Amino acid sequence: MMRLLQDRDPILRIETELAASAISPEIARQHFRHVDGDEAVEFIAGSELEQVGGHGKQYATAETGRILRRYEHLRSGGWAF
Numbered sequence: 001m002m003r004l005l006q007d008r009d010p011i012l013r014i015e016t017e018l019a020a021s022a023i024s025p026e027i028a029r030q031h032f033r034h035v036d037g038d039e040a041v042e043f044i045a046g047s048e049l050e051q052v053g054g055h056g057k058q059y060a061t062a063e064t065g066r067i068l069r070r071y072e073h074l075r076s077g078g079w080a081f
Contacts, residue, residue, distance in 0.1 A: 010034065010077055036077030045071045 011034050018028045035043050042049075045067050052063050 034077060037075050040074040040077060041068065041071045044074055 014032070014034070015025070015028065018032065019025065048067050049064060052061065052067070
């Protein structure tokens with residue numbers, strides 16, 4: 001049953017992995033967080049998007065589009081630390 005729950009819940013899966021790596025739950029809570037969707041893309045690509053400047057901040061320019069497509073896979077979620 002635990003394995004099925006882990007497969008469905010990415011947060012539980014990563015918490016289990018961190019615990020198996022001997023990282024205490026307290027340290028994990030302080031230094032890791034789950035991000036997904038636009039937040040995940042912004043977390044990774046934010047500084048790159050800022051460098052586009054100009055209309056790229058207001059409109060989806062070709063350069064902005066390339067950056068967003070490059071990180072599209074992050075929308076499904078992951079962990080930030």
